[in-house]
Amino acid sequence: MGTGPLWDLVVVGAGPAGAAAALAALHERPDARVLLLDRADFPRDKSCGDGVAPHVLAVLEQLGAHDVADGLRRDHSPVTRLQLALGALEVERPMRRPALVVPRVVLDARLVDAAVAAGAVLLRHRVRHVEAGRDQVVLDGSVRGRVVVAADGARSPVRRVLGVPLPGLNALGLRGYAPTPAHRVGRQVIRFGEERQPSYAWSFDRGDGWSNVGYGEVLSDRQTAPTHALMVGRLESLLPGSTAGAHSWRGHHLPLSTMRSGREQPDGRVLFVGDAAGLVNPLTGEGIYYAVATGALAGRLAVGDSRGGRPGVGAARLATGDREAPGAEYRRALRRLLRTNLASTAGAAALASKPSVLCAGLRAASAEQSVFDDLVELGLGRGRLTLGLLAGLARNLAAG
Ligand SMILES: Cc1cc2nc3c(=O)[nH]c(=O)nc-3n(C[C@H](O)[C@H](O)[C@H](O)COP(=O)(O)OP(=O)(O)OC[C@H]3O[C@@H](n4cnc5c(N)ncnc54)[C@H](O)[C@@H]3O)c2cc1C
The missing domain is CATH 1.10.196 (Regulator of G-protein Signalling 4; domain 1)
Structure with a gap:
């Protein structure tokens, strides 16, 4: 099985979940050998609303990535107001803690740079085959890891290859970038759809004269999947003027969480995080917080102890070939972390x-x-x- 060096941790996918896993592993054990693989070169774009909750920055700071958090706060204007609307009803209030709107081409590259600066080795590589053994996982016949973190996004090829089911609904979202009209400056605006529900259109001011604008809806058997033209049309009709001058349209699926999310995490040495674990908030489509939170949990557990106890306890167990431990332990830790939130958001x-x-x-x-x-x-x-x-x-x- 496999001939390459044995890495302590191989992370597949270098989005927020994968970068957080690498950062967490190296924060826990700075001498850990961590390989970060992505099929794309960074910086790379990703379809997203670019809304970065303050909770994301808090997780990054816990991982020692203060420079990333400080840099994001310095370079991007805080968005202090949120407007929610449905029909004639409109609510606008300040948020207790401001959010940021950071294009993913910027956010993800900064996280990857931080992971590399902490000691991760970054390689461009598209993973196709996964062989999960008792003591190690082998990717594409030669890349060997004691533990693999699958952070390979909504379509998760690792998940598909291993045949791990992902229950729950999918949504489809489309985003573009458009000039910010004066009345939407300094705001995140969300207007819920009255047709094709559940759905909403958004306009998130980036603070540099441009907004991330988009439309998303939950996919169901009751109606055909929306086309690009329909989504742009729904966006314009819900938020008039938002698509004028828009460019860089890009769509993607969002795997929405359920109250049971995380339970399908198998025993063994492959840990699913972020979108690959089906962790997108079913109310809002927020997924970056879950991505960094679960990435951090899995990365820490892969090289240490998930409960924050003695460093190396988990690592010692992994080295002895305990087949059940990493997956089972991560599943329990993930459920402890998110159980209440998942039940509440599903409800x-x-x-x-x-x-x-x-x-x-x-x-x-x-x-x-x-x-x-x-x-x-x-x-x-x-x-x-x-x-x-x-x-x-x-x-x-x-x-x-
Ligand atoms: C339209 C839209 C709007 C959204 N708006 C928001 C928002 O405003 N705020 C928010 O918090 N969330 C939002 N989300 C959700 C958010 O984008 C995701 O939850 C988040 O990107 C998950 O991060 P991740 O690291 O798990 O996956 P990703 O960011 O998708 O990263 C996965 C990585 O895996 C790599 N990869 C895939 N396959 C392979 C392979 N075989 N080998 C190697 N590498 C591979 C990819 O290249 C990619 O870099 C939105 C999503 C969509 C689609």
Whole structure:
């Protein structure tokens, strides 16, 4: 099985999840041998709304990537206001912590550079074959890792090759870049669709005269998948003026999480993270936080101890060929980290698919800053359905 050097960790995919895995492994054990593979050269573009939640920067700082977090804050204007709209209903409030809008061509390259500066070896390589053994995983016949982190995105070739199912719905999103109209400066604007639900259009001001604009909807058997033209048309009709002068359209799937996400993580030495683990918030389409959070968890566990205990405990167990440990331990750690949030976002997404409930939620957020804050937290980070949010919802549903 395989002839190349044995790496402590091989990461497939150098998006936010893969870069975070490499950073975390090297933060935990600076002498770890970490190989980062991606089929693309960096910088590379990725279809995304480019909305970077403050929680993402917090994870990067925990991994020692202060330079990346500081650089993003320095180079990109904070977006302090969020507008949510449905029909005639419009709520706009300040966010408790500002978000950033960072083109992925910038964000991902900075994360990869940080991983390389920390000691990861970056190679351009498209992984096609995976052989998962008792003591090691061999990629394409020659690349050998004690542990492999699969951070290879929504279509995850590693997942497909290993036949690991991914339950849950998919959404399809299309983004472009367009000049920011004056009334959308300094804002993230989300307008929910009234046709083809659940869907929404967005306009996220980058702070440099341009906005990331786009449209996304959940795919279902009830309707045919949207075409490029339909998506641009829906965006323009929901946010008039947003597509004027737009360029660089790019679409991609979003694998939405369920309350059971993470349970399908198999035992063994391949750990799935980010989109490859089907971790995109079903309410908002946010996935970068989950990507860095699960990447960090898996990277740390691959070379050390997932519970933050004695460094090297996990590594020693992996070296002795404990087949069950890494996958089973990561599955438990992932569920501990996200279980409450996954249950809450799945519940909230089911509720929000009913227009009357969505309206009541927006009215509650309009009435109280704390309800608005809870809603933002649920959509961007590890938030949960709070009593305040549920009470606000109930009050506004009763009021009709
Ligand atoms: C239209 C749209 C809008 C979105 N808006 C937002 C938003 O505003 N905010 C937010 O937080 N999230 C958003 N998301 C979700 C977010 O983009 C993803 O959740 C995030 O990119 C996941 O990161 P990742 O590292 O898991 O995967 P990716 O970023 O997809 O990275 C996967 C990497 O794997 C590489 N790869 C794939 N196959 C192979 C292979 N065989 N061999 C080697 N390398 C391989 C790819 O080249 C890629 O670099 C949006 C998604 C879409 C589609």
